[in-house]
Amino acid sequence: xxxxxxxxxxxxxxxxxxxxxxxxxxxxxxxxxxxxxxxxxxxxxxxxxxxxxxxxxxxxxxxxxxxxxxxxxxxxxxxxxxxxxxxxxxxxxxxxxxxxxxxxxxxxxxxxxxxxxxxxxxxxxxxxxxxxxxxxxxxxxxxxxxxxxxxxxxxxxxxxxxxxxxxxxxxxxxxxxxxxxxxxxxxxxxxxxxxxxxxxxxxxxxxxxxxxxxxxxxxxxxxxxxxxxxxxxxxxxxxxxxxxxxxxxxxxxxxxxxxxxxxxxxxxxxxxxxxxxxxxxxxxxxxxxxxxxxxxxxxxxxxxxxxxxxxxxxxxxxxxxxxxxxxxxxxxxxxxxxxxxxxxxxxxxxxxxxxxxxxxxxxxxxxxxxxxxxxxxxxxxxxxxxxx
Numbered sequence: 001x002x003x004x005x006x007x008x009x010x011x012x013x014x015x016x017x018x019x020x021x022x023x024x025x026x027x028x029x030x031x032x033x034x035x036x037x038x039x040x041x042x043x044x045x046x047x048x049x050x051x052x053x054x055x056x057x058x059x060x061x062x063x064x065x066x067x068x069x070x071x072x073x074x075x076x077x078x079x080x081x082x083x084x085x086x087x088x089x090x091x092x093x094x095x096x097x098x099x100x101x102x103x104x105x106x107x108x109x110x111x112x113x114x115x116x117x118x119x120x121x122x123x124x125x126x127x128x129x130x131x132x133x134x135x136x137x138x139x140x141x142x143x144x145x146x147x148x149x150x151x152x153x154x155x156x157x158x159x160x161x162x163x164x165x166x167x168x169x170x171x172x173x174x175x176x177x178x179x180x181x182x183x184x185x186x187x188x189x190x191x192x193x194x195x196x197x198x199x200x201x202x203x204x205x206x207x208x209x210x211x212x213x214x215x216x217x218x219x220x221x222x223x224x225x226x227x228x229x230x231x232x233x234x235x236x237x238x239x240x241x242x243x244x245x246x247x248x249x250x251x252x253x254x255x256x257x258x259x260x261x262x263x264x265x266x267x268x269x270x271x272x273x274x275x276x277x278x279x280x281x282x283x284x285x286x287x288x289x290x291x292x293x294x295x296x297x298x299x300x301x302x303x304x305x306x307x308x309x310x311x312x313x314x315x316x317x318x319x320x321x322x323x324x325x326x327x328x329x330x331x332x333x334x335x336x337x338x339x340x341x342x343x344x345x346x347x348x349x350x351x352x353x354x355x356x357x358x359x360x361x362x363x364x365x366x367x368x369x370x371x372x373x374x375x376x377x378x379x380x381x382x383x384x385x386x387x388x
Contacts, residue, residue: 085142086235087122087165089244089368096142098234100191102222103162105171106136107150110265112213113283116292120145120219124299125161127375128309128322132264139167140219141235147292149216151195151203154178157326161373163189163351165239168231170222172196172203172215176316189351191231193222198229240353243365247277247300247337254338259302260383261374268374270302272338279335281372300369303356304333305345309377324375332356333382336367340384 084090085097101122106115108126118124121138129135137158138148154174159181162169168191174182186192195203195215202221205214227233257272259279270279278298281288288297308325315321332345334356343364347354356364376382 086241087141092142101139101141101165101167103137103139103167103169104148105152105154107152108134112150117145117148118297119290119293123371125373134263144219145292146218150213151215157324160350164353165235168226244368245365247367257338299372301366301371302335304374304382306331306378
Protein backbone atom coordinates (compact mmCIF):
# COMPACT_ATOMS: atom_id res chain seq x y z
CA UNK A 1 0.00 0.00 0.00
CA UNK A 2 1.46 3.36 -0.99
CA UNK A 3 1.67 5.88 1.84
CA UNK A 4 0.06 9.23 1.04
CA UNK A 5 0.56 12.51 2.89
CA UNK A 6 -2.82 14.19 2.40
CA UNK A 7 -1.84 17.84 2.20
CA UNK A 8 0.94 20.20 3.39
CA UNK A 9 0.25 22.99 5.94
CA UNK A 10 0.76 25.53 3.16
CA UNK A 11 -1.85 23.95 0.91
CA UNK A 12 -4.29 23.73 3.82
CA UNK A 13 -3.74 27.42 4.48
CA UNK A 14 -4.59 28.22 0.89
CA UNK A 15 -7.72 26.09 1.01
CA UNK A 16 -8.79 27.71 4.29
CA UNK A 17 -8.22 31.21 2.96
CA UNK A 18 -10.23 30.76 -0.18
CA UNK A 19 -13.97 30.59 0.34
CA UNK A 20 -14.90 30.41 -3.28
CA UNK A 21 -13.44 30.56 -6.73
CA UNK A 22 -15.68 31.61 -9.55
CA UNK A 23 -14.85 31.96 -13.21
CA UNK A 24 -17.33 34.32 -14.82
CA UNK A 25 -16.92 35.28 -18.46
CA UNK A 26 -13.30 34.19 -18.36
CA UNK A 27 -12.51 36.42 -15.33
CA UNK A 28 -11.31 34.93 -12.07
CA UNK A 29 -13.18 36.12 -8.97
CA UNK A 30 -11.81 35.24 -5.53
CA UNK A 31 -14.09 35.62 -2.53
CA UNK A 32 -12.05 35.57 0.70
CA UNK A 33 -13.16 35.11 4.26
CA UNK A 34 -12.67 38.20 6.46
CA UNK A 35 -9.03 38.61 7.41
CA UNK A 36 -7.82 35.90 5.06
CA UNK A 37 -4.47 36.47 3.28
CA UNK A 38 -3.20 34.46 0.34
CA UNK A 39 0.17 36.13 -0.14
CA UNK A 40 1.93 33.61 -2.39
CA UNK A 41 -0.79 33.79 -5.03
CA UNK A 42 -2.12 37.32 -4.64
CA UNK A 43 -3.95 38.49 -7.72
CA UNK A 44 -2.59 41.39 -9.69
CA UNK A 45 -4.61 44.54 -9.09
CA UNK A 46 -6.38 45.94 -12.08
CA UNK A 47 -7.05 49.67 -12.41
CA UNK A 48 -10.64 50.66 -11.78
CA UNK A 49 -11.98 52.51 -14.80
CA UNK A 50 -13.23 56.00 -14.10
CA UNK A 51 -16.96 56.50 -14.39
CA UNK A 52 -17.80 58.33 -17.62
CA UNK A 53 -19.38 61.75 -17.29
CA UNK A 54 -23.10 61.70 -17.64
CA UNK A 55 -24.74 63.62 -20.44
CA UNK A 56 -28.37 64.57 -20.75
CA UNK A 57 -30.22 61.79 -22.49
CA UNK A 58 -32.84 62.45 -25.10
CA UNK A 59 -36.42 61.51 -24.56
CA UNK A 60 -36.73 57.75 -24.64
CA UNK A 61 -37.99 56.19 -27.82
CA UNK A 62 -39.87 52.93 -27.98
CA UNK A 63 -37.55 49.94 -28.27
CA UNK A 64 -38.65 47.16 -30.57
CA UNK A 65 -39.13 43.89 -28.76
CA UNK A 66 -36.50 41.26 -29.46
CA UNK A 67 -37.60 37.65 -29.24
CA UNK A 68 -35.78 35.66 -26.57
CA UNK A 69 -33.34 33.10 -27.94
CA UNK A 70 -34.67 29.59 -28.16
CA UNK A 71 -33.79 27.50 -25.16
CA UNK A 72 -32.23 24.11 -25.68
CA UNK A 73 -34.19 21.43 -23.85
CA UNK A 74 -32.41 19.71 -21.00
CA UNK A 75 -33.26 16.03 -21.21
CA UNK A 76 -33.60 13.89 -18.13
CA UNK A 77 -30.25 12.21 -17.34
CA UNK A 78 -30.08 8.65 -18.58
CA UNK A 79 -30.55 6.27 -15.63
CA UNK A 80 -27.61 4.07 -14.74
CA UNK A 81 -27.59 0.81 -16.65
CA UNK A 82 -25.78 -2.11 -15.01
CA UNK A 83 -22.77 -3.15 -17.02
CA UNK A 84 -22.69 -0.05 -19.26
CA UNK A 85 -19.76 2.35 -18.79
CA UNK A 86 -20.72 5.94 -17.99
CA UNK A 87 -18.16 7.64 -20.24
CA UNK A 88 -18.20 5.39 -23.31
CA UNK A 89 -21.48 3.44 -23.23
CA UNK A 90 -19.44 0.25 -23.62
CA UNK A 91 -20.77 -2.99 -22.13
CA UNK A 92 -18.38 -3.97 -19.36
CA UNK A 93 -18.50 -5.62 -15.94
CA UNK A 94 -20.47 -3.91 -13.18
CA UNK A 95 -17.20 -3.39 -11.30
CA UNK A 96 -15.88 -1.17 -14.11
CA UNK A 97 -19.03 0.48 -15.43
CA UNK A 98 -19.44 3.20 -12.80
CA UNK A 99 -16.08 3.40 -11.06
CA UNK A 100 -14.48 6.78 -10.44
CA UNK A 101 -12.82 8.17 -13.57
CA UNK A 102 -9.19 9.30 -13.45
CA UNK A 103 -8.07 12.28 -15.56
CA UNK A 104 -4.39 12.79 -16.40
CA UNK A 105 -2.93 16.01 -17.88
CA UNK A 106 -0.58 15.16 -20.74
CA UNK A 107 2.27 17.09 -22.37
CA UNK A 108 2.19 17.84 -26.11
CA UNK A 109 5.55 19.49 -26.58
CA UNK A 110 7.28 17.95 -29.59
CA UNK A 111 9.87 16.47 -27.23
CA UNK A 112 7.06 14.70 -25.34
CA UNK A 113 5.81 12.76 -28.38
CA UNK A 114 4.79 9.97 -28.72
CA UNK A 115 2.59 10.06 -25.63
CA UNK A 116 1.33 6.93 -23.88
CA UNK A 117 -2.16 6.00 -22.72
CA UNK A 118 -4.51 7.06 -25.54
CA UNK A 119 -5.86 3.60 -26.29
CA UNK A 120 -6.80 2.92 -22.66
CA UNK A 121 -8.70 6.17 -22.20
CA UNK A 122 -12.48 6.58 -22.35
CA UNK A 123 -12.27 10.25 -23.37
CA UNK A 124 -9.37 12.35 -24.67
CA UNK A 125 -9.38 16.16 -24.82
CA UNK A 126 -6.90 18.25 -26.80
CA UNK A 127 -6.95 22.02 -26.31
CA UNK A 128 -4.72 25.08 -26.77
CA UNK A 129 -2.29 25.73 -23.93
CA UNK A 130 0.68 27.99 -23.15
CA UNK A 131 3.17 29.18 -25.73
CA UNK A 132 1.11 28.13 -28.74
CA UNK A 133 1.30 24.47 -27.74
CA UNK A 134 -1.62 22.18 -26.99
CA UNK A 135 -2.20 19.89 -24.04
CA UNK A 136 -4.11 16.63 -23.71
CA UNK A 137 -6.26 15.25 -20.93
CA UNK A 138 -6.88 11.51 -20.90
CA UNK A 139 -9.83 10.30 -18.82
CA UNK A 140 -9.85 6.64 -17.77
CA UNK A 141 -12.87 4.77 -16.41
CA UNK A 142 -13.33 1.18 -17.59
CA UNK A 143 -9.97 1.09 -19.37
CA UNK A 144 -6.39 0.78 -18.10
CA UNK A 145 -2.96 1.73 -19.36
CA UNK A 146 0.32 0.35 -18.07
CA UNK A 147 2.03 3.62 -19.06
CA UNK A 148 0.53 7.12 -19.06
CA UNK A 149 2.43 10.29 -19.83
CA UNK A 150 4.30 12.53 -19.98
CA UNK A 151 2.30 14.12 -17.14
CA UNK A 152 2.13 17.92 -17.03
CA UNK A 153 0.46 20.72 -15.08
CA UNK A 154 -3.23 21.56 -14.84
CA UNK A 155 -5.23 24.33 -16.49
CA UNK A 156 -8.63 25.52 -15.30
CA UNK A 157 -10.65 24.56 -18.38
CA UNK A 158 -9.42 20.97 -18.21
CA UNK A 159 -10.44 20.88 -14.55
CA UNK A 160 -13.92 22.11 -15.46
CA UNK A 161 -14.25 19.23 -17.94
CA UNK A 162 -13.06 16.57 -15.50
CA UNK A 163 -15.39 17.98 -12.83
CA UNK A 164 -18.29 16.81 -15.02
CA UNK A 165 -17.62 13.28 -13.72
CA UNK A 166 -16.07 14.29 -10.34
CA UNK A 167 -12.92 12.50 -11.50
CA UNK A 168 -9.63 12.15 -9.71
CA UNK A 169 -7.00 14.27 -11.46
CA UNK A 170 -3.30 13.45 -11.80
CA UNK A 171 -0.99 16.33 -12.68
CA UNK A 172 2.30 18.09 -11.91
CA UNK A 173 1.21 21.36 -10.29
CA UNK A 174 -0.60 23.98 -12.34
CA UNK A 175 -1.08 27.65 -13.04
CA UNK A 176 -2.41 29.87 -10.26
CA UNK A 177 -6.07 29.63 -11.26
CA UNK A 178 -6.05 25.83 -11.38
CA UNK A 179 -4.10 25.53 -8.10
CA UNK A 180 -6.70 27.62 -6.28
CA UNK A 181 -9.60 25.75 -7.85
CA UNK A 182 -8.06 22.40 -6.93
CA UNK A 183 -7.38 23.50 -3.34
CA UNK A 184 -10.95 24.69 -2.82
CA UNK A 185 -12.70 21.74 -4.50
CA UNK A 186 -10.47 18.82 -3.51
CA UNK A 187 -12.67 16.21 -1.86
CA UNK A 188 -15.84 17.89 -3.16
CA UNK A 189 -15.85 18.11 -6.94
CA UNK A 190 -12.69 16.09 -7.57
CA UNK A 191 -9.86 14.14 -5.97
CA UNK A 192 -6.49 15.88 -6.38
CA UNK A 193 -3.44 13.72 -7.12
CA UNK A 194 -0.73 16.37 -7.46
CA UNK A 195 2.73 14.93 -8.06
CA UNK A 196 4.23 17.94 -6.26
CA UNK A 197 2.28 17.29 -3.05
CA UNK A 198 1.53 13.56 -2.96
CA UNK A 199 3.99 11.21 -1.27
CA UNK A 200 4.20 7.48 -1.89
CA UNK A 201 4.14 8.79 -5.42
CA UNK A 202 2.51 6.94 -8.29
CA UNK A 203 4.76 9.05 -10.56
CA UNK A 204 8.28 8.52 -11.84
CA UNK A 205 10.65 10.13 -14.34
CA UNK A 206 12.36 8.38 -17.23
CA UNK A 207 15.98 9.02 -18.17
CA UNK A 208 15.55 9.15 -21.95
CA UNK A 209 13.96 12.63 -21.86
CA UNK A 210 14.70 15.81 -19.96
CA UNK A 211 12.33 17.32 -17.40
CA UNK A 212 9.61 18.50 -17.53
CA UNK A 213 8.82 16.17 -20.43
CA UNK A 214 9.66 12.88 -18.69
CA UNK A 215 7.11 12.34 -15.88
CA UNK A 216 5.02 9.17 -16.13
CA UNK A 217 2.47 7.14 -14.20
CA UNK A 218 0.00 4.29 -14.80
CA UNK A 219 -3.67 3.79 -14.03
CA UNK A 220 -3.15 0.97 -11.51
CA UNK A 221 -0.79 3.10 -9.39
CA UNK A 222 -3.17 6.06 -9.51
CA UNK A 223 -6.13 3.95 -8.36
CA UNK A 224 -4.06 2.69 -5.44
CA UNK A 225 -3.69 6.17 -3.93
CA UNK A 226 -7.32 7.33 -4.30
CA UNK A 227 -8.61 5.64 -1.09
CA UNK A 228 -5.78 7.16 0.96
CA UNK A 229 -6.76 10.57 -0.42
CA UNK A 230 -10.35 9.85 0.70
CA UNK A 231 -11.58 9.81 -2.86
CA UNK A 232 -14.83 8.01 -3.74
CA UNK A 233 -14.87 4.60 -5.38
CA UNK A 234 -17.67 5.42 -7.81
CA UNK A 235 -18.80 8.23 -10.09
CA UNK A 236 -21.77 9.91 -8.34
CA UNK A 237 -25.12 8.48 -9.39
CA UNK A 238 -26.84 11.87 -9.66
CA UNK A 239 -24.57 13.21 -12.42
CA UNK A 240 -25.83 13.53 -16.00
CA UNK A 241 -24.56 10.90 -18.42
CA UNK A 242 -24.11 11.29 -22.15
CA UNK A 243 -26.45 9.23 -24.39
CA UNK A 244 -24.93 6.48 -26.57
CA UNK A 245 -26.18 4.30 -29.42
CA UNK A 246 -25.04 0.99 -30.86
CA UNK A 247 -22.91 1.07 -33.96
CA UNK A 248 -24.68 0.80 -37.30
CA UNK A 249 -24.51 -2.16 -39.64
CA UNK A 250 -21.83 -1.87 -42.31
CA UNK A 251 -24.28 -0.91 -45.04
CA UNK A 252 -25.66 2.01 -43.01
CA UNK A 253 -22.30 3.64 -42.35
CA UNK A 254 -20.85 6.55 -44.24
CA UNK A 255 -18.11 6.27 -46.80
CA UNK A 256 -14.55 7.54 -46.74
CA UNK A 257 -14.08 10.59 -44.55
CA UNK A 258 -10.96 12.58 -43.65
CA UNK A 259 -10.88 15.24 -40.93
CA UNK A 260 -8.18 17.88 -40.51
CA UNK A 261 -7.83 19.87 -37.28
CA UNK A 262 -4.96 22.41 -37.38
CA UNK A 263 -3.10 23.73 -34.35
CA UNK A 264 -0.07 26.02 -34.25
CA UNK A 265 2.29 23.20 -33.27
CA UNK A 266 0.81 20.35 -35.28
CA UNK A 267 -1.94 19.22 -37.62
CA UNK A 268 -4.26 16.45 -36.43
CA UNK A 269 -5.88 14.22 -39.03
CA UNK A 270 -8.45 11.45 -38.73
CA UNK A 271 -9.17 8.90 -41.44
CA UNK A 272 -12.40 6.92 -41.18
CA UNK A 273 -12.16 3.15 -41.64
CA UNK A 274 -15.61 1.93 -42.68
CA UNK A 275 -14.88 -1.77 -42.11
CA UNK A 276 -13.82 -1.35 -38.47
CA UNK A 277 -15.98 1.75 -37.86
CA UNK A 278 -13.17 3.72 -36.22
CA UNK A 279 -11.22 6.88 -36.98
CA UNK A 280 -7.45 6.40 -37.23
CA UNK A 281 -5.43 9.34 -35.91
CA UNK A 282 -2.27 10.96 -37.26
CA UNK A 283 -0.12 13.91 -36.16
CA UNK A 284 1.76 15.96 -38.75
CA UNK A 285 1.21 13.28 -41.37
CA UNK A 286 2.47 10.36 -39.26
CA UNK A 287 0.22 7.63 -37.89
CA UNK A 288 -0.06 8.09 -34.13
CA UNK A 289 0.94 4.93 -32.24
CA UNK A 290 0.44 4.48 -28.49
CA UNK A 291 3.69 3.12 -26.96
CA UNK A 292 1.67 1.59 -24.11
CA UNK A 293 0.18 -1.09 -26.39
CA UNK A 294 2.13 -0.43 -29.62
CA UNK A 295 -1.11 -0.01 -31.58
CA UNK A 296 -2.36 2.87 -33.74
CA UNK A 297 -4.50 5.39 -31.88
CA UNK A 298 -8.18 5.08 -32.84
CA UNK A 299 -11.51 6.50 -31.73
CA UNK A 300 -15.21 5.92 -32.40
CA UNK A 301 -16.21 9.58 -32.22
CA UNK A 302 -14.47 12.85 -33.07
CA UNK A 303 -16.06 16.01 -31.65
CA UNK A 304 -14.69 19.45 -32.55
CA UNK A 305 -15.73 22.21 -30.13
CA UNK A 306 -15.28 25.86 -31.19
CA UNK A 307 -14.62 28.29 -28.32
CA UNK A 308 -13.42 31.82 -27.68
CA UNK A 309 -9.70 31.93 -26.94
CA UNK A 310 -7.37 34.64 -25.65
CA UNK A 311 -4.09 35.09 -23.81
CA UNK A 312 -4.23 36.88 -20.44
CA UNK A 313 -1.11 38.24 -18.71
CA UNK A 314 -3.00 39.72 -15.73
CA UNK A 315 -4.42 36.64 -14.00
CA UNK A 316 -0.88 35.49 -13.20
CA UNK A 317 1.71 38.30 -13.54
CA UNK A 318 4.77 37.24 -15.46
CA UNK A 319 2.91 34.57 -17.40
CA UNK A 320 0.81 34.64 -20.55
CA UNK A 321 -1.97 32.22 -19.67
CA UNK A 322 -4.55 30.83 -22.12
CA UNK A 323 -8.22 31.49 -21.40
CA UNK A 324 -10.86 29.37 -23.14
CA UNK A 325 -14.58 30.05 -23.17
CA UNK A 326 -15.38 26.52 -22.01
CA UNK A 327 -18.54 27.57 -20.15
CA UNK A 328 -21.38 28.73 -22.35
CA UNK A 329 -22.29 27.56 -25.82
CA UNK A 330 -20.74 27.35 -29.27
CA UNK A 331 -20.53 25.48 -32.55
CA UNK A 332 -19.75 21.77 -32.65
CA UNK A 333 -18.82 19.30 -35.37
CA UNK A 334 -19.73 15.73 -34.44
CA UNK A 335 -18.19 12.97 -36.57
CA UNK A 336 -19.60 9.45 -36.19
CA UNK A 337 -19.49 6.46 -38.52
CA UNK A 338 -18.22 8.46 -41.48
CA UNK A 339 -20.90 11.12 -41.18
CA UNK A 340 -20.94 14.69 -39.87
CA UNK A 341 -23.53 16.54 -37.84
CA UNK A 342 -23.04 20.30 -37.50
CA UNK A 343 -24.55 21.27 -34.17
CA UNK A 344 -23.88 23.12 -30.96
CA UNK A 345 -22.33 22.42 -27.58
CA UNK A 346 -23.55 23.78 -24.27
CA UNK A 347 -21.98 23.79 -20.79
CA UNK A 348 -24.06 25.72 -18.28
CA UNK A 349 -21.62 25.77 -15.35
CA UNK A 350 -18.13 24.72 -14.28
CA UNK A 351 -19.35 21.24 -13.33
CA UNK A 352 -22.24 20.72 -15.79
CA UNK A 353 -21.85 18.13 -18.54
CA UNK A 354 -20.85 19.56 -21.92
CA UNK A 355 -23.86 18.51 -23.99
CA UNK A 356 -24.13 18.22 -27.76
CA UNK A 357 -27.22 19.21 -29.76
CA UNK A 358 -28.29 18.76 -33.36
CA UNK A 359 -29.84 21.62 -35.39
CA UNK A 360 -33.34 20.77 -34.08
CA UNK A 361 -32.25 21.11 -30.44
CA UNK A 362 -32.26 17.37 -29.73
CA UNK A 363 -29.35 16.00 -27.72
CA UNK A 364 -26.89 14.12 -29.94
CA UNK A 365 -25.90 10.61 -28.88
CA UNK A 366 -22.44 9.25 -29.57
CA UNK A 367 -21.53 5.78 -30.79
CA UNK A 368 -20.39 3.50 -27.97
CA UNK A 369 -16.64 3.78 -27.54
CA UNK A 370 -13.85 6.30 -27.14
CA UNK A 371 -14.37 9.97 -27.96
CA UNK A 372 -11.72 12.54 -28.87
CA UNK A 373 -12.73 16.15 -28.14
CA UNK A 374 -10.73 18.59 -30.26
CA UNK A 375 -11.07 22.11 -28.83
CA UNK A 376 -10.19 24.90 -31.26
CA UNK A 377 -10.48 28.71 -31.24
CA UNK A 378 -13.48 30.22 -33.00
CA UNK A 379 -12.76 30.69 -36.69
CA UNK A 380 -10.38 27.74 -37.01
CA UNK A 381 -10.59 26.16 -40.46
CA UNK A 382 -11.53 22.53 -39.89
CA UNK A 383 -12.19 20.27 -42.86
CA UNK A 384 -14.35 18.78 -44.24
CA UNK A 385 -16.60 21.45 -42.69
CA UNK A 386 -15.79 25.00 -41.66
CA UNK A 387 -17.80 26.80 -39.00
CA UNK A 388 -17.33 30.60 -38.74
